Amino acid sequence: MGSLFDGISGFPLASVRCGIEPIWASEIEPFPIRVTMERLPGMLHFGDITKLNGALLPPVDIICGGSPCQDLSVAGK
Numbered sequence: 001m002g003s004l005f006d007g008i009s010g011f012p013l014a015s016v017r018c019g020i021e022p023i024w025a026s027e028i029e030p031f032p033i034r035v036t037m038e039r040l041p042g043m044l045h046f047g048d049i050t051k052l053n054g055a056l057l058p059p060v061d062i063i064c065g066g067s068p069c070q071d072l073s074v075a076g077k
Contacts, residue, residue, distance in 0.1 A: 002026075002057065004049055004065035009036040011064040012043065023058050 003012050003025040009032075012022030024044040027033050033045055046052055 001062040001064060002060040004063065005067055006036060007066050008032045009040055012040055020062065023060050026052055
């Protein structure tokens with residue numbers, strides 16, 4: 001599985017519990033990346049989604065994503 005807008009890897013963490021191996025993630029925020037590296041140390045990190053080249057990513061059967069929602073969320077207000 002590959003995870004776009006990974007955050008703290010909620011989808012990858014759930015996938016592990018379902019027997020699915022998370023392979024890579026795309027995230028730009030340093031703190032969430034550190035959380036993911038602690039929880040799922042085997043995941044590869046590719047940074048900014050706007051700079052990804054799909055041809056260079058390890059192939060996966062599932063791609064998930066948590067689209068940024070700061071403009072839609074009440075969190076932090």
